Amino acid sequence: MKLFLFHHCPFCVKAMMAAGYKKLDVEWVFLQNHDVDARIEKVGANMVPILQKDDGSYMAESLDIVAYLDAANSQVPAIAAAKHDQQIKQWLSDSMPLISPLLYPRWLEIELPEFQSSEATAWFTKNKTALISMSFEEALTCTPEFLTKVNSALTQLTWLELPSVRNHQLSYDDINLYPFLRNLTVVKGIEFPSIVRQYIDEVTQLTGTPVYDNVAV
Numbered sequence: 001m002k003l004f005l006f007h008h009c010p011f012c013v014k015a016m017m018a019a020g021y022k023k024l025d026v027e028w029v030f031l032q033n034h035d036v037d038a039r040i041e042k043v044g045a046n047m048v049p050i051l052q053k054d055d056g057s058y059m060a061e062s063l064d065i066v067a068y069l070d071a072a073n074s075q076v077p078a079i080a081a082a083k084h085d086q087q088i089k090q091w092l093s094d095s096m097p098l099i100s101p102l103l104y105p106r107w108l109e110i111e112l113p114e115f116q117s118s119e120a121t122a123w124f125t126k127n128k129t130a131l132i133s134m135s136f137e138e139a140l141t142c143t144p145e146f147l148t149k150v151n152s153a154l155t156q157l158t159w160l161e162l163p164s165v166r167n168h169q170l171s172y173d174d175i176n177l178y179p180f181l182r183n184l185t186v187v188k189g190i191e192f193p194s195i196v197r198q199y200i201d202e203v204t205q206l207t208g209t210p211v212y213d214n215v216a217v
Helices: 008-020 034-041 061-069 085-107 118-132 136-141 145-153 173-184 194-207
Strands: 002-005 027-030 050-052
Touching: 002 008, 002 034, 008 027, 008 173, 008 194, 027 145, 050 061, 061 145, 061 173, 085 118, 085 145, 085 173, 118 136, 136 145, 173 194
Parallel strands: 002 027
Antiparallel strands: 002 050
């Protein structure tokens, strides 16, 4: 099987997590960020991740892919049901307007496979600066302001449940929250509360998902 994805995309990370946790032989294929046609020709829409199954057919929608991969190896415990779905949705709704201005400019400051052409970086810059209503230069200048607010938001994750207290079984809470916390490891100066850092480390080990601590900006 193949996963067509972006390294930085949290929805792609959901699929990456499932494949790693279920110990599946899935090849990662990184698309260029601006290459909309490469996505449309596979699933008829501009979306990632995209899974190519062993029979050559394609499927999209991250959670559908997670469910498909979960069922592909019964030797590993199934991904457990969510317990904190509403809390996760609320935290992300409140936090993403603060997180996005930190992340977007930093994706172009490190080496990522989906930004290997000037067209890819230009396409990303145009679309994401429109979403945050500021230039990447301005967003980087405002880092201290956003960082303070995000660090405060991280202290609200008091309900996090570590994999180590549930027999190291991945859950849909992890699928839905971890990708966004994992991405914050690209931000130098982020202050993860000890329980949040332990959570990131445990899910990282459980799924084999790469983090960004060593290249944080």
